[in-house]
Structure formats: structure tokens, C-alpha cells
Amino acid sequence: xTAADAxxxxxxxxxxxxxxxRVPFWDxxxxxxxxxxxxxxxxxxxxSDSNNALTLYxxxxxxxxxxxxxISGYFSKASPPSTRGMLKIVTDIVIPYVIFQxxxxxxxxxxxxxxxxxxxxxxxTLWFLLALAAFRVALPYLVLLRWPLAWAVLLSVxxxxxxGVDSTFSSARTIGILPFxxxxxxxxxxxxxxWWMRQRAWVWPIRAAAVLVFAAxxxxxxxxxxxxxxxxxxxxxxDDSYSGLxxxxxxxxxxxxxxxxxxxxxxxAFFALxxxxxxxxxxxxxxxxxxxxxxxxxxxxxxxxxxxxxxHASAVWLLTMVFASRSPxxxxxxxxxxxxxxxxxxxxxxxxxxxxxxxxxxxxxRAQIRRDRGATxxxxxxxxxxxxxxxxxxxxxMTFAIRRGRPxxxxxxxxxxxxxxxxxxxxxxxxxRAPGSMRGRxxxxxxxxxxxxxxx
Numbered sequence: 480x481t482a483a484d485a486x487x488x489x490x491x492x493x494x495x496x497x498x499x500x501r502v503p504f505w506d507x508x509x510x511x512x513x514x515x516x517x518x519x520x521x522x523x524x525x526x527s528d529s530n531n532a533l534t535l536y537x538x539x540x541x542x543x544x545x546x547x548x549x550i551s552g553y554f555s556k557a558s559p560p561s562t563r564g565m566l567k568i569v570t571d572i573v574i575p576y577v578i579f580q581x582x583x584x585x586x587x588x589x590x591x592x593x594x595x596x597x598x599x600x601x602x603x604t605l606w607f608l609l610a611l612a613a614f615r616v617a618l619p620y621l622v623l624l625r626w627p628l629a630w631a632v633l634l635s636v637x638x639x640x641x642x643g644v645d646s647t648f649s650s651a652r653t654i655g656i657l658p659f660x661x662x663x664x665x666x667x668x669x670x671x672x673x674w675w676m677r678q679r680a681w682v683w684p685i686r687a688a689a690v691l692v693f694a695a696x697x698x699x700x701x702x703x704x705x706x707x708x709x710x711x712x713x714x715x716x717x718d719d720s721y722s723g724l725x726x727x728x729x730x731x732x733x734x735x736x737x738x739x740x741x742x743x744x745x746x747x748a749f750f751a752l753x754x755x756x757x758x759x760x761x762x763x764x765x766x767x768x769x770x771x772x773x774x775x776x777x778x779x780x781x782x783x784x785x786x787x788x789x790x791h792a793s794a795v796w797l798l799t800m801v802f803a804s805r806s807p808x809x810x811x812x813x814x815x816x817x818x819x820x821x822x823x824x825x826x827x828x829x830x831x832x833x834x835x836x837x838x839x840x841x842x843x844x845r846a847q848i849r850r851d852r853g854a855t856x857x858x859x860x861x862x863x864x865x866x867x868x869x870x871x872x873x874x875x876x877m878t879f880a881i882r883r884g885r886p887x888x889x890x891x892x893x894x895x896x897x898x899x900x901x902x903x904x905x906x907x908x909x910x911x912r913a914p915g916s917m918r919g920r921x922x923x924x925x926x927x928x929x930x931x932x933x934x935x
Contacts, residue, residue: 504676504754506763506764508749508764517778519536534704542742542746545656552659555663575772576598581596606718607771610649614660631657635657652717659746662743675751714738
């Protein structure tokens with residue numbers, strides 16, 4: 480290729496970004512999961528004085544964080560680590576962790592008089608940020624093994640026998656829920672979600688079975704609430720060793736293995752009940768990490784004031800906290816839905832946390848499409864720039880930044896200009912024949928047809 484034939488890339492229109500196609504099913508699942516997280520944190524202080532609160536608490540905590548980890552693993556990539564990938568982990572996870580850890584340390588110092596600025600001990604909900612960063616760093620190496628899911632389960636069960644692995648950098652909890660993250664990544668390789676999206680006849684039978692699974696689990700909790708009260712709820716947190724849970728027997732690892740199996744079954748039932756089409760809560764599922772980080776500031780004064788103990792642990796107060804827990808999740812998700820960029824920042828220009836983008840999210844706004852079409856028309860109207868040797872660049876080699884959408888006249892002219900003057904090659908035959916095999920045969924009409932160069 481000579482200098483005259485070198486392609487010239489036109490600058491993309493201002494604000495033109497590649498739109499991400501979102502699947503409503505996963506946004507619905509994100510909202511349902513974060514709603515369960517907020518609900519569980521809201522009723523946690525009532526569990527010591529109310530069996531109803533403890534029942535709901537155990538019902539939620541048996542599967543809601545495993546479901547969160549499965550969703551995170553489903554959208555994670557196991558590609559080899561790169562500078563761009565590591566920089567994304569730093570900007571999207573590490574920096575927000577440092578910011579919110581500092582804020583929580585300041586809050587505890589002001590209201591409790593505790594000097595707890597220690598980045599190795601995450602405050603309350605911040606443990607998941609460290610776990611997510613560790614998952615993304617370890618996944619490319621873990622998938623190199625033959626059975627990554629089996630190894631993840633083995634690590635989760637074995638880490639409970641090591642008391643030295645504790646809450647420092649959330650290491651015990653990270654390894655404890657590692658199987659669910661790897662399971663989410665594995666589900667994408669198995670295309671289980673794609674199979675579920677195509678189902679028509681088996682949808683309602685599977686959902687009926689999911690309802691029976693949840694009903695059976697709720698029945699077990701209600702009928703065995705006394706043994707569950709004596710059992711430490713930290714078994715469902717995966718954040719402590721077996722000795723820390725007063726389980727010194729050798730078979731304690733099988734208890735965790737059973738809890739992992741239970742969580743997988745409940746997560747399967749949970750995802751089966753999630754609507755697959757767009758609903759009223761779909762847009763709220765696009766900002767779950769905002770809710771995860773900020774809902775604790777709303778619940779902190781309520782939890783620490785002691786108002787949810789004793790007489791306020793009744794069923795009426797329980798229902799009040801359940802319905803009140805939906806407000807911070809929906810309000811914050813509504814204000815942040817649609818904002819791109821690092822989720823800890825304010826998003827791109829024109830998309831502050833208090834606004835929502837206009838237009839269809841897949842094809843962009845109408846104003847953006849008009850700007851892109853104008854840029855295309857200007858590129859076709861203006862003469863091509865000259866190259867270094869003084870010769871004008873060939874218009875047929877120019878590239879155009881045209882957004883995906885309905886074909887319009889500038890796009891067709893661009894395609895014609897790009898294909899005009901290009902040497903056309905004969906179409907290759909798909910079948911390979913031996914030399915001389917076509918001798919003596921009548922060639923079919925149109926077999927020498929050249930490529931037409933029509934727009935796609």
C-alpha cells in the first residue's frame with residue numbers, strides 16, 4: 480500500500496459511544512438481588528428478639544449473596560490480564576473502596592469515637608469490593624485448570640480448616656463464595672442462560688418447581704427455628720473458620736459443602752422466577768452497586784440507635800422495615816440508572832446521578848443520530864486531505880463513523896464511495912474440484928458473476 484492509498488480515519492462525532500445492549504432478565508435479577516440485600520440489612524437487628532425476623536433473615540441469606548456472586552461471574556471475562564484490565568479494576572473497584580473505607584472510618588470516629596482507619600479490615604458492605612477485585616484477578620488463572628469449578632469448591636471447603644485465613648482483606652469470605660463466582664462464569668460457557676431465554680413450553684413447570692423449592696426451604700426454617708437460633712448465622716456468611724463457629728469436628732467441611740449445594744438450588748429457583756421481559760423495575764437494575772454502597776448510610780443511624788430491639792421487633796415493625804427497605808434501593812437506582820463510566824463518578828457529561836438519558840438506549844438519542852449523520856455528510860462533501868507526497872488521498876479508502884441504525888442516504892453514499900474503484904475479484908467456488916474436472920461440462924449461468932458491491 481502506497482502513501483496515497485493509506486486509509487484516513489475521520490474523527491468520530493463528539494459523544495459517539497458504542498451502545499451496550501442490555502438484557503432485561505439480568506437487570507431484573509440485579510434489582511431483585513439488591514432488594515434482598517437491603518432487606519436483609521434492614522431487619523438484621525430484629526433477629527435477636529423476633530423469630531419472624533430470623534426466619535426471613537435465614538431465608539434471604541441462604542442464597543442472596545451467592546446469587547450476587549453468580550451474576551458478577553457471569554459478566555466477568557477470563558481473558559489474560561492486560562494493562563487496560565488491571566487499570567479498570569483499579570478505577571472501578573480499588574479507588575471506590577479506598578474512598579468509602581475512609582468515609583466509614585470518619586463516620587465511626589465522629590459518632591462512636593473509634594479510630595478504625597484500617598484498609599485491611601473492610602467496613603460492613605465494603606468486603607464485596609475486595610472480593611470482586613480478587614475474583615477478577617484470579618479468574619484468568621483459575622480457568623487454566625481442568626475443572627475450575629471443582630477446584631473452587633475444594634478451596635471454599637478447605638479454607639474453613641485454616642484459622643489463619645480471617646477477615647483481613649476479606650480473604651476468608653472471598654474464598655468462601657468463590658464457587659458461586661466461578662459457577663456464574665461457567666454458566667456462560669455452558670450457555671444455560673441462552674437456553675432458558677429460548678424456552679417456551681417448560682417455563683411454567685420450572686417456575687412451579689422453583690416455588691415448591693422455596694416453600695420447602697421456608698417450611699424447614701419455620702419448623703426448625705429453635706435449632707437455627709442456636710446455630711450461628713455466620714455459617715451463611717462464609718467468613719469464619721470452622722473453629723470460630725464452634726465446629727471442631729472433621730466433618731465440618733461437609734456442612735459447608737451442603738450449604739453450597741443448598742445455595743445453588745435456591746439460586747436456580749431464584750433465577751427461574753425472574754421475569755425475562757422488560758418490567759417496571761428493569762431500569763432500576765442498572766445501578767445496583769450505587770445502591771449497595773449507599774444504602775448502608777441510610778440504615779446506619781436506624782441500626783445503631785437501638786430502635787429495632789425489644790418491643791420494636793414485633794411483626795408490625797418487621798413489615799415496616801421490609802417495605803421501607805425498598806425505598807432507598809428504588810430511589811437511588813432511579814437516579815443513577817443509565818449513567819456510564821466509572822460507577823463511583825458522576826458519569827459522562829450530561830448524565831449526572833440525578834438525570835436519566837433520553838432516547839432508546841440501544842440506538843442512542845435522536846440528537847446523537849442527527850449529529851452522526853451530519854458528520855458523515857460533511858466527510859463526503861469536503862475534499863479529501865492531501866497525503867505527505869502531495870497526492871490527494873483516495874476517497875475509496877476513507878473510513879466513516881456511522882452509528883448503527885436505519886440505513887440513510889449518507890451511509891449509502893459512503894458505501895458507494897468506499898467500494899468505487901476497488902478491483903473486484905471473482906467469487907471463489909465453495910466446492911474444490913480436481914484440475915480438469917470441469918472440462919467438457921457446460922458452465923452454469925452466473926458462475927462467473929462478480930461481487931456486486933452493494934451495501935450490506
